[in-house]
Amino acid sequence: MTSDPAARPPLDKTRLAGLAPDVxxxxxxxxxxxxPSTNALAVERAHAGxxxxxxxxxEHQSQGRGRLDRTWETPRGTALTFSMVLRPSVPTRSWPWLPLLTGYAVDKALKALGYDAGVKWPNDVLIGDRKVAGILIERIETSEGPAAVVGVGLNVGMREDxxxxxxATSLAVASGTEPDRNVVLVAxxxxxxxxxxxxQAGGDATGLRLAESYAAACVTVGQDVRVDLPDGSALTGRATGIDPSGRLVVEGPGGTTYVAAGDVIHVRAAEQ
Structure with a gap:
């Protein structure tokens, strides 16, 4: 693991800009x-076409934003902070899947690189029980139609301190080795x-397939959870699955409740 922050290599602009289409x-x-924010810059570029x-x-994001307008900053060269402009053609009712889809993809990529990752509903990626990545999705209206800006912050080379x-954790803390950020970003x-x-291509059956794949990777499913709601109340019960709309299914004392990502403040493991 790199001990001198100044020695951390920058991203390879030439290599990343020239990636072959088959990569x-x-x-x-x-x-x-x-x-200040890659999401803000991506929004600006989306409006520009x-x-x-x-x-x-x-390389450095000074005013990163997460869910519920939380802010965060990481030391230069230690993270991957990026935002992608997407212009989905699927029906609007399917857009709530985007943050879960993104989390699932980050989790899958990290697993392929050898990390013991898992997704925490709705938009975090964990290694063990510690957060390694967060996701923020923004829907915007542009002159060319609606677009989504998918923001990801992934801790790569941070030391414990x-x-x-x-x-929180990082890939370096989890493995004891600081990986090449270029390799992680491409993956x-x-x-x-x-x-x-x-x-995009999956049609109406996509939600069901995604729900099954996401639930298999989701560490929240099978846990007893406490769901904090915007009105100050809390829902407790066992998270038993993900429905085809991407909602968390919670079995509690009052029966089954379906919880959408936009309707919660926090989801935590219930105190034993």
Whole structure:
């Protein structure tokens, strides 16, 4: 693991900009040195006509945003913070699947790289019980139609003392070795593009297949959980599955409840 932050190599702009279509199809990568938010820049580019598959990745993001407008910042060269512009052609009712689809793709890519990852509903990726990646999806209206900006923050090279909270981890902490961020980025984008294209082409049966695949990777399913709701109340019960709309299925004292990602503040393992 790199001990000197100044020695951390930058992303290879030439290598990433020149990726062959058979490596990551229909993706164009722009590497920038520093921005307040890759999502904000991707939104700007989407309004300017950026095509489906445009990606901006930053060496340093100074004002990153997560769900519920939480903010965060990572040391330079230690993370992958990127945003992708997508222009889905699927019906609007299917768009809630995007954050889950993204989390599933990140999880799948990390597993392929040898990490013991899992998804936490609705939009986190874990290694063990610690968060290694978060996801933020924004829907925007552009002159060329609606678009989605898919933002991902993945902790790659952070040391233990650089992690923002005790419940976070990084690929370096998890494995003891700091991986090449270029390799990780290509793996994640390739898997995300593959999953997205399959989702686009899958028709009405896609939700059911995604629900089954996501549930198999989801560490939340099978847990006793506490779901904190916006009105201050909480739902407790056992998470038993994911429905075809991407909602978490919770079996509680009052029966079965279907919880949408946009309707919750937190989902945590219930206290034993």
């Amino acid at each position: 990551v199809p229909d993706v164009h990568i722009l590497v920038v040195d520093e921005v 950026a095509a489906d598959g445009f990606v901006v990745v930053a 650089e992690l923002p909270v005790p419940t 994640v984008l390739s898997t995300l593009r593959e999953a997205y294209d399959a989702w």
